[in-house]
Amino acid sequence: MSESLRQQFSVHWQTSTADNNLTLHGFRRFKTTHLLNLRFLEAEIAELDHVIYQAGLSLDIEPSAADRLGLKHSKKDKDTPDVDEVITRDLVLKLRGLLQQYDEALIAFNHVMSMDTFSLIDDEKQSSLRSELTLYEIYKTRLLRVDQAPRLRQDNFQRWIHKGLRALRYWRLNKRSQGDGDKERLGSPNAKGEWSYQSTTLISDVISRLVMATVTAAFIVVPLVLLSGEANKGVQLAVISACIVVFSFIVTVLLRASNLEMMVVSAAYAAILAVFVSNAPNAPSAVSSQP
Known part of the structure; x- marks a missing residue:
């Protein structure tokens, strides 16, 4: 086993055998990365969509009376592609695969965004294992509670309280770290070996x-x-x-x-x-x- 893999296993073992539910069931949601993946898929499908529309317009078929798609106002490219050259089996298979990935990614992202979240700063033990992140990055990082069902709704008032509790904890930890002369240190367990946790969802x-x-x-x-x-x-x-x-x-x-x-x-x-x-x-x- 390589040293890097051994170190990862040590970290993952601690989080996977923790006694607190925040550490045990808290996983990063990678919101920005999910959105980037959706944008890349969207751009690839948009290119194929443009080619298909241009091929359809080159057929010179009169639009329907209602013309719900506005085909009469669509602009043709100067070099209209030949349908036989564009609409191929390979294009259909590529389009089918991209649409499947896109639809599944949209549904999965919608499901992920409906799950309960908490800030990484609420879980001091897991925060201490993320040495590559600054205190502010830890405060801004959101983790998912995978042991709970997706929330159907969240009231504005409850969300404001949730945000206030996270901000208060960040202020306290930041003040404590400045007093210790180390802004990146998130503390250590107390004399009983217990870490500090804050269940902001329950409190709010x-x-x-x-x-x-x-x-x-x-x-x-x-x-x-x-x-x-x-x-x-x-x-x-x-x-x-x-x-x-x-x-x-x-x-x-x-x-x-x-x-x-x-x-x-x-x-x-x-x-x-x-x-x-x-x-x-x-x-x-x-x-x-x-x-």
Whole structure:
């Protein structure tokens, strides 16, 4: 076994037998490399696509009435290729292979981008094994959680918390490394042999749920408290209208809710306040005094 392979095996063995799920199931996603591969495939298919279109235009077949592809406005090359020379079995096989690779790569990349990620800086043990990366590169490197199912959605508020936790950890580690006089050192295990980890996905999920539960409760309790002693219908309608507008705005901005979900939530919130107003006492009528 060569020295390089022995060293790689030593690193891979440590990450593959780790006790923490971040180290055990964290893999790089290579976003830029995936995109480059898709662009190369796209460019190769685009060249063949141009040749095929030019061959088709050289047939001088009248486009259909609707002309959905806009063939009437397509520009022919000066040297139009001969169909018999261009459309060959080799071209068909090459096109078929490229399209298969392209489609599979698109689907795979879409699946990869839907998986939960965390920053390499959240896993200090795995970060310490990547000596070729600077602290900032480690902070910017995203790892995939291959042990979890792809996420269907991620709320904007949860994503902001996730980013904030990563930035805070980077700031703390950067400050600690500057204090130690070595910006590239990521520390070492404590006296018990334990490394530092930060499960930002779990933390951000818990925090976002608690905050949204608090905000929802506040938007229900506060209007009820304000309107409990208010009998003027005009003031009641003004407070309710303002609460509904603000609540709908928060749901739209902070949560990744669909249009239908946003309408249902806003309507349900408006119905709760409307029921309270309908049961509220009316303004006392003026009593005329007898002389």
